Amino acid sequence: MTRIVSFVVIVLLIAVGFAWLADRPGVLSLEWQGQLIQMSMMVAASMVAALIAAIMILWWMISTLWNSPHAARRYFRARKRDRGYQALSTGLIAAGAGNALLARKMTARTQGLLSADQEPLIHLLEAQADLIEGKYDAARRKFEAMANDPETRELGLRGLYIEARRQGAHEAASQYAEDAAKNAPYLPWAAQATLESKCRSGEWDDAIRLLDQQKAAHVIERGEAERLKAVLLTAKAEEKFEIDPKGARDDAKSALKLSKALVPAALVAAKSYLREDNLRKAAAILEPVWKAEPHPQIAELYVRARSGDTAIDRLKRAERLESLKPNNIESLFAVAQAALAAQDFDKARAKAQAAARIAPRESVFLLLADIEEAETGDQGRVRHWMAQALRAPRDPAWVADGIVSEKWHPVSPVSGRLDAFEWKAPFGQLEGPVEDVSVDSALASLPDVAQQEIRERIIEIPVPVKTEPKPHVEPKVEPKAETRTTVHPVVETQKPKVQAGEPAKVTPSAKAEEVVPFFGGAPDDPGVKKAEGAPLAEPAKPVTPVTQTSKAAAPKTTVIEKSGEAVPFFGGLPDDPGVKKPSVPADEKNRLNLF
Template identity: 60%
Template sequence: MIRILIFAVLVLALGFGFSWLADRPGELSILWQGKLVEMSLMVAASLVVALVAAVMIVWWLVRTIWTSPHSVTRYFRARKRDRGYQALSTGLIAAGAGNAVLAAKMAARSRGLISADQEPLIHLLEAQTALIEGKHDAARKKFELMADDPETRELGLRGLYLEARRLGANEAARQYAEQAAEKAPYLPWAAQATLEYRCQAGHWDDAIRLLEQQRVAHVLDKKAAERTKAVLLTARAGDLLEADPKAARNDALAALKLAPGLVPAALIAARSYFREDNTRKASAVLEQVWKMAPDAEIGRAYVRARSGDSVLDRLKRADRLEALKPNNVESLLVVARAALDARQFGRARAKAEAAARMDAREGVFLLLADIEEAETGDQGRIRHWLAQALRAPRDPAWVADGFVSDKWLPVSPVTGRLDAFEWKAPFGQLDGPVEDGSLSNGEQALRSLPPLSAVESEPEPFPEEEKVIEAEVVPARTETLIAEPLREQPPVKLVKTEKAETVATREKPAPDPFFGRPPDDPGVKNRDSETDSKTRLRLF
């Protein structure tokens, strides 16, 4: 487009020049070697233009003839290169599609048409073809050659890293990743892999330094970099908590500035303050995180902040948490547990039932079972809550890659991924059946709670108005342990109570002074005791 505009401008300028000369006629006289040549100014200008055009045409012809051998050679070379690149493109597509036969054919053709020194992609095609064919040793050799070439070093290192991971050679994979990260810190895979390896080894300082290099190289965005740094600071704080609580607290507080809702960082900072008996600052840190992300661990740490507090003081602290985050399941559970410890069963039951209506999960029903056992001891109701707990979803826990941990970890023990743990319900849990579609599981469990039954702690004596029916029972003839005739037995009384229960008993003997009844082992029998022989029922 620009060339067309330039050509049009030149034509317009030439036409304007000729028109200007035509409007101003004149004569041109040239005296050359004794001859006088006279012509008009327009003819002279035309001759000059024609002469310039002729010179240019002659120059183009001479130049074309002179450079024709090189042009012919370059034409055939370009044609060969184009065929090679076409074969290389076809081979890469075939390798990506998994066609090993076509990929190998195109690799051989492209190598014959293009020099491998000029086009490094030929090495990549051959390596990919070897991987498809299962020739991992040949592919590894190709990647090593690519790693030695500065132009393809990054590609070769990545191929070697993936091969080492496939073989399970974690140490070799770590070395390849660190080498790539050192040469090119802007590579995301190398930086991430090196970061994970350093975290698995517990080298938190090196990991933080590498993260700063990634941030400067703009490998990670600002939000992701801040989150990752907060996790690394929390992990380092966890390792320093026992040896240097102050340094651990500084790292934890720095992590909370980067990620305000990071629960493990808040717990570490609070524990560091607890070691210094600074309950006020510890409570402030826990309250700040509780407002953003209520968590059961934070609730326990906050309620039991002072070891010398009474159960009522702990209940007051639980009420404080509920006031900070009302209408929340964790707040209700914290208050319910504190009320149970304080033996305020009515309040504990009300909070636990409200939590069950909001989130019917295992821990809520187990808490209701504990309340029922402590308050009434009704086994039927206790079994009801335990049955609901078996069918209910599990409580949230720290889960990463299907692994459930009782505490937060910076790195997944399954895949080694950084910041993999999430506070959520474990996988594979099925909700209990809901009979009424309009009711939640918690509401259904509360409605199906059996009524409170009378609990008898000790057997009660028969009431005075019970009716006694006497009947004689002939005892069966048995062999006795001692050789003496069977004596006449007294009649047996059948006692019928108001509960329609029939009990076979004799006249109640006088209570023995030893705890109101004779001992289980009466000792050696006294043959002279006539009363004992008459009232004793022989079973053998």
């Protein structure tokens, strides 16, 4: 553009000069070697201009002829270079497409047309061709040569990094990435690889410094950089929480300033305050995060912040969370759990059912099963809710790269990616449940509460035989009559309850193991509880001693005892004046008097 303007300006000046001469006519006389030459000024100016033009044309022709060999060499060199670059471009495209034959052919052509010292891309084309053909050692040597050249240093380190990652040499790959990021922090791949390496080794301060460099170089956007820095600060706080709770709290609070809904940072800061018994500040940390993103771990820490609280106090704290975030499944679930612990079954059931209506999932139905077991104990209803839980979607968890974890981690254990864990349902679950699970249909098919059956036991009590010496006569010492007491096994039957005062049913005696006989009357123990509704035998009347051993079995009476009551003693009534003797039928008295 400048040359064009200059040419136009020169032409205009020449035209102005000729116009000025035309307005001022005159005669130019020249006497040279005895001859007089006269001409006008316009003709003289035109001859001077023509002479100058002729001189310039003659000079151009002479310079062209003089420089023609060099111009010819330059022309052919440019043509050769163009052909070489065309072959290089074709070879790189072939290498990218995986065409090893064409890439190797273009490599040979490029080397014949271009010099490797003048064009470094020839080394890259050779290395790519070696990689396609499987010559990894040769390719690595090419990349090392490129890394030693300042012009191709970054390209060589990139190739060495990729090859090290492919072969599983993660330490070498990290070293290559660090070398590249040291001189060029603006390289995204080098900065990201170095950041992940620092995170895997737990060098949180170095990782934070590298992240700040990336942010200053505009490699990472501001929002993403703040989120990653908050994750790094949280990881640093978790690591030093046990040895320095106050420093961990400061790091966690700094993370919350960068990312207000970061649940792990809020948990660390709140736990640090709870170690100092500062419940007010712990609640001030947890409540804003709960409003932004309700999380079950926050609810658990908030409700159980103080170990000495009663179940009612924990229920009130859970209701406080519900007031902060109403109509939320996590709020309803927290209240239902606290109400179950406080034995408020109606509220627990209502909140759990409301949570199931919002999002039916496994933990909600399991909670309903726990409520039924605690309140009614009906196994049919418990199994019904557990069957609903089997068909319901799974609960959310920390998921990253196919790994499901109950605890948050800053780095993925599989890929090493920073901030990889997300709170969501495991993706092993299908998009929708296999069957339609809803709390309304579950309630419609819920069985009624089964009536509890009264289980009774029939117990046979043998009546001991008591002897008394003759009055006023010193009896001869004779062998004492041996009385064998037979204990019959307990038989459990499901029969209607026997009303008090009715005669007990007598069952046939069965053989049982012999026990040590009872010497005397009723046991002198007022703490023995008598059986309800069963007649008790009166103490036997005194009889004359006998000289022969009685082989007759003692009569046995049968009493009915409810399940869970104490078994009566082995004889008559206890020596307790506070125990009232029940009335005994006449036929039973006669039977007892026989002995």
